[in-house]
Amino acid sequence: MTETQTTPSTMQVPPPPVVRAALGATVPVAKEAPPITIELRDVSAFYGKKLAVSGVSMSIRAHSVTALIGPSGCGKSTLIRTINRMHEFAPGARVEGSIIVDGVNIYGPGIDPARVRQRIGMVFQKPNPFPTMSIADNVAAGLRFMGIRSKSELRDRVESALKRAALWDEVKNDLKKPGIAISGGQQQRLCIARAIAVEPDIVLMDEPCSALDPIATLKIEDLMRELARDYTIVTVTHNMQQAARVSDQTAFMLMDPGDLAGHLVEYGPTSDIFTNPKDSRTEDYISGRFG
Amino acid sequence: MTTRDLSRPRRPSSLQNRLQLGDWTFRTLTGLAGLVAMAVIVGAFYELGSQAWPAIKHGGISVLWDTSWNPGRQEFGVGVFVIGTLITSMFALVAATIIAVLVSLFLVEVAPGYISRPVSYLIELLAAIPSVVYGLWGIFVMGVFVRDHFGPVVVSTFGWIPIFDGTPLITGLFSACVILTVMILPTVMAVSRDVIAAVPRSQREGLMALGATRWEMIRLTVLPYARSGVMGAAILGLARAVGETLAVTLVIGNSVRIPDNIFSPAYTMASVIANQFPEATGLHQSALIEVALILLAITFIINIVARLLVWKVTGGHRAVVQE
Amino acid sequence: MTSPGNSAILQQTAALYRRRRLVDRLMTGVMVVAVIVAVVPLFFILFYLLKEGIPGLSLDLFTQEPNRPGKEGGGVHNALVGSGIMVGLALLIGVPIAVGTGIFLSEYGQNRAGSFIRFFIEVMAGIPSITIGLFVYSLIVANQSGLLPVMGHFTAFAGALALAILLVPIVARITEEMLLLVPRSLREASYALGAPRWRTVLRIVLPTALPGIITGIMLGLSRIAGEAAALLFTALGNQFFSTDINAPMDSIPRRIYVYALGPYDYWHEQAWAMSLILVATILIISLVVRALFGSRVTVRS
Ligand SMILES: Nc1ncnc2c1ncn2[C@@H]1O[C@H](COP(=O)(O)OP(=O)(O)O)[C@@H](O)[C@H]1O
Ligand SMILES: [Mg+2]
Numbered sequence: 001m002t003e004t005q006t007t008p009s010t011m012q013v014p015p016p017p018v019v020r021a022a023l024g025a026t027v028p029v030a031k032e033a034p035p036i037t038i039e040l041r042d043v044s045a046f047y048g049k050k051l052a053v054s055g056v057s058m059s060i061r062a063h064s065v066t067a068l069i070g071p072s073g074c075g076k077s078t079l080i081r082t083i084n085r086m087h088e089f090a091p092g093a094r095v096e097g098s099i100i101v102d103g104v105n106i107y108g109p110g111i112d113p114a115r116v117r118q119r120i121g122m123v124f125q126k127p128n129p130f131p132t133m134s135i136a137d138n139v140a141a142g143l144r145f146m147g148i149r150s151k152s153e154l155r156d157r158v159e160s161a162l163k164r165a166a167l168w169d170e171v172k173n174d175l176k177k178p179g180i181a182i183s184g185g186q187q188q189r190l191c192i193a194r195a196i197a198v199e200p201d202i203v204l205m206d207e208p209c210s211a212l213d214p215i216a217t218l219k220i221e222d223l224m225r226e227l228a229r230d231y232t233i234v235t236v237t238h239n240m241q242q243a244a245r246v247s248d249q250t251a252f253m254l255m256d257p258g259d260l261a262g263h264l265v266e267y268g269p270t271s272d273i274f275t276n277p278k279d280s281r282t283e284d285y286i287s288g289r290f291g
Numbered sequence: 292m293t294t295r296d297l298s299r300p301r302r303p304s305s306l307q308n309r310l311q312l313g314d315w316t317f318r319t320l321t322g323l324a325g326l327v328a329m330a331v332i333v334g335a336f337y338e339l340g341s342q343a344w345p346a347i348k349h350g351g352i353s354v355l356w357d358t359s360w361n362p363g364r365q366e367f368g369v370g371v372f373v374i375g376t377l378i379t380s381m382f383a384l385v386a387a388t389i390i391a392v393l394v395s396l397f398l399v400e401v402a403p404g405y406i407s408r409p410v411s412y413l414i415e416l417l418a419a420i421p422s423v424v425y426g427l428w429g430i431f432v433m434g435v436f437v438r439d440h441f442g443p444v445v446v447s448t449f450g451w452i453p454i455f456d457g458t459p460l461i462t463g464l465f466s467a468c469v470i471l472t473v474m475i476l477p478t479v480m481a482v483s484r485d486v487i488a489a490v491p492r493s494q495r496e497g498l499m500a501l502g503a504t505r506w507e508m509i510r511l512t513v514l515p516y517a518r519s520g521v522m523g524a525a526i527l528g529l530a531r532a533v534g535e536t537l538a539v540t541l542v543i544g545n546s547v548r549i550p551d552n553i554f555s556p557a558y559t560m561a562s563v564i565a566n567q568f569p570e571a572t573g574l575h576q577s578a579l580i581e582v583a584l585i586l587l588a589i590t591f592i593i594n595i596v597a598r599l600l601v602w603k604v605t606g607g608h609r610a611v612v613q614e
Numbered sequence: 615m616t617s618p619g620n621s622a623i624l625q626q627t628a629a630l631y632r633r634r635r636l637v638d639r640l641m642t643g644v645m646v647v648a649v650i651v652a653v654v655p656l657f658f659i660l661f662y663l664l665k666e667g668i669p670g671l672s673l674d675l676f677t678q679e680p681n682r683p684g685k686e687g688g689g690v691h692n693a694l695v696g697s698g699i700m701v702g703l704a705l706l707i708g709v710p711i712a713v714g715t716g717i718f719l720s721e722y723g724q725n726r727a728g729s730f731i732r733f734f735i736e737v738m739a740g741i742p743s744i745t746i747g748l749f750v751y752s753l754i755v756a757n758q759s760g761l762l763p764v765m766g767h768f769t770a771f772a773g774a775l776a777l778a779i780l781l782v783p784i785v786a787r788i789t790e791e792m793l794l795l796v797p798r799s800l801r802e803a804s805y806a807l808g809a810p811r812w813r814t815v816l817r818i819v820l821p822t823a824l825p826g827i828i829t830g831i832m833l834g835l836s837r838i839a840g841e842a843a844a845l846l847f848t849a850l851g852n853q854f855f856s857t858d859i860n861a862p863m864d865s866i867p868r869r870i871y872v873y874a875l876g877p878y879d880y881w882h883e884q885a886w887a888m889s890l891i892l893v894a895t896i897l898i899i900s901l902v903v904r905a906l907f908g909s910r911v912t913v914r915s
Pocket of ligand 1: 047050052070071072073074075076077078079090091
């Protein structure tokens with residue numbers, strides 16, 4: 001497609017079957033095919049009349065972690081939510097432009113948002129496990145939409161998702177407990193397990209660590225790196241150290257004082273953005289933060 | 292200098308006392324006004340209890356399930372009225388709750404604001420129509436429709452099932468059930484809409500992000516989350532249905548016998564009071580006051596249960612309060 | 615959308631997905647049907663109120679007293695006046711108590727005592743009006759002690775008292791809510807001037823919340839204006855014109871009830887006309903309140 005294919009890749013190759021088995025994946029999924037990229041073409045997002053994100057175009061690389069950074073209110077959440085069509089929940093919300101996932105415009109005619117979301121999972125800022133469901137049922141919630149009924153298959157997939165979310169050992173004896181009966185960090189990993197249980201292609205994370213303590217944060221960061229072997233991950237973060245630690249690519253957004261909407265200022269490999277920003281605003285922001 | 296300084300503290304303190312006296316008086320007066328509510332409830336139990344005492348002594352506790360009500364023979368079993376109240380209010384409870392929940396889901400989850408606001412308002416208007424107007428409409432419009440159109444169709448189609456095998460009249464159990472359903476609908480809907488709207492957005496988004504359809508999201512997260520609040524709403528509706536008087540009195544047919552089909556004339560506790568009290572004397576009157584006492588006790592208990600449920604959901608604050 | 619990655623799963627679930635979407639649409643349809651079922655009775659009631667009520671409207675209805683039963687014509691002047699008197703008296707009795715309660719709950723009620731009173735207000739709001747009627751009957755009408763001159767017989771006062779009992783919880787709850795809406799900064803400004811709490815409440819908080827409280831009173835008024843069950847055994851009714859609060863008094867809702875049960879067609883016609891007047895009055899109050907104050911307050915009886 002565009003520049004993404006010309007830049008050297010880091011970790012697109014899926015782990016060999018042995019590694020997958022060790023990670024607990026019981027359902028082998030063929031990932032050898034061309035990896036899935038996300039291409040945003042001139043994406044603008046509105047809340048009613050208010051323009052919140054203006055004309056963002058970028059190509060997001062498969063099987064890597066892409067971080068969206070920028071000051072609060074610059075439209076990071078709004079932008080990430082356009083990628084799985086969650087944006088349209090806000091009253092009067094609207095998206096212009098197109099987002100091509102795996103060759104298909106998800107805003108094209110005849111595309112059902114529910115279907116898009118089955119392929120593009122999301123983890124939210126505040127852990128939101130379903131309190132009325134057990135831990136196991138939380139993870140199985142999305143699997144049921146795929147028509148998986150068999151108890152043993154559900155159990156296997158739940159176990160595998162929890163293992164990949166590095167939560168299995170901590171909850172394997174409490175699977176029947178309500179999803180909110182665990183710590184905040186565990187809840188967030190439960191939400192990650194819930195998102196990856198359906199084997200999505202892409203996982204979006206909107207400041208997944210901002211409600212967690214530093215140790216839980218480190219765990220989630222490790223997990224993101226780990227998950228990037230199998231999934232394309234887009235994450236919003238407020239924390240630039242975090243962006244530097246976990247991401248391969250970084251996009252810097254800023255609210256334009258003119259139209260008060262978020263714009264994409266600079267996008268590129270994380271190391272470039274942090275060591276050698278092209279735009280002075282990026283530099284100001286990063287140096288201001290790193291002090 | 293020194294003596295003056297020593298005397299100074301007295302003035303602020305007396306000033307303080309005056310202020311505190313004013314506040315104390317104000318607080319006491321408003322508090323007394325607040326206690327009127329308690330006085331009314333305690334007073335109602337006491338007054339109705341003492342007036343009902345002759346009947347309670349006469350019939351004992353068994354009147355509650357005894358179905359022989361015959362003032363001429365001094366028999367005052369209220370079982371028939373209890374049955375009538377149970378059937379009508381249970382029907383209304385179930386029907387109104389189902390409709391109210393579906394409507395609330397539509398208003399909160401489906402409809403845009405410019406549809407949901409007027410629709411909510413229209414349904415709230417149902418609460419503004421007086422009971423006696425419902426009764427008037429119930430006999431002259433709905434009752435006639437039931438007798439001439441709806442009833443005959445039901446009997447000819449489902450007549451082979453005993454409870455549908457009756458003679459549809461203008462007044463009867465079925466009309467009472469329908470009227471009550473319409474009357475309690477706004478109560479149940481107002482509360483269920485609030486508790487459904489109170490389901491956190493993060494819960495809805497969590498499910499939608501998994502690729503749920505809207506209905507799956509409702510079934511898996513909104514309904515379980517709102518369940519106890521909706522139960523509270525239903526119970527508030529039940530309290531209204533149990534105590535609803537004139538509309539029911541006008542349409543239920545007022546007959547002291549155990550109904551055997553949905554068109555039978557019947558009686559509820561409230562309607563027997565409205566209907567018989569004017570002619571009642573002595574023990575008969577006392578027995579009717581006993582019925583009122585039972586109603587008071589039932590609504591008291593129902594209200595406690597409902598408040599507990601609604602409080603559990605809204606965290607002690609009524610859902611209508613917003614700041 | 616097909617992806618080599620997950621296409622197997624997705625293909626296998628395509629049929630399932632169609633079914634899920636069908637169920638979703640079906641349930642949305644069911645919700646729409648429920649909305650129609652819920653709204654249709656209102657239109658039917660309003661339609662028949664107009665259709666049956668308008669023919670009965672005449673000047674006589676407002677100015678004449680009822681004829682003896684069976685004699686066509688006459689009006690319900692006595693019932694209109696009676697309703698006005700009893701509702702007015704109920705407001706006189708009920709509003710101070712209700713507003714006092716609302717003040718206590720909002721200003722001093724964030725504690726046990728407040729929860730206690732709030733609970734009784736809630737229970738009071740749930741007592742059936744017929745039960746309230748019989749309570750006042752026992753308290754006043756059947757009371758042979760002679761403690762008050764209004765005791766021992768059916769009186770308009772007893773009717774007004776029963777209506778006041780219905781009114782208090784409605785107005786008290788709205789008053790509390792309205793007072794709680796008054797910004798904290800306003801109170802603090804008053805305290806900063808050294809005003810004691812009670813003056814702050816009376817001079818600053820109450821006037822600020824007054825439109826809301828008046829709204830609550832109007833909503834309570836529209837609730838008791840249509841109440842008949844509480845009046846049946848308290849104010850009874852009166853064939854004749856009377857303004858004596860120590861004697862039985864007629865009211866519109868009770869007369870609708872009596873005429874609806876009665877055998878004469880002209881009674882039925884007058885009952886419809888009275889219902890139309892009553893509902894129109896209540897709806898106008900409700901619309902005015904809504905126009906003045908938005909949708910924050912609604913009658914929840
Ligand atoms: N639901 C909403 N309705 C209206 N405006 C919104 C809504 N959510 C966010 N906004 C506005 O959109 C802009 C971007 O917000 P957001 O995407 O949440 O920023 P970020 O995540 O970068 O902090 C802000 O100006 C915010 O006020
Ligand atoms: Mg954000």
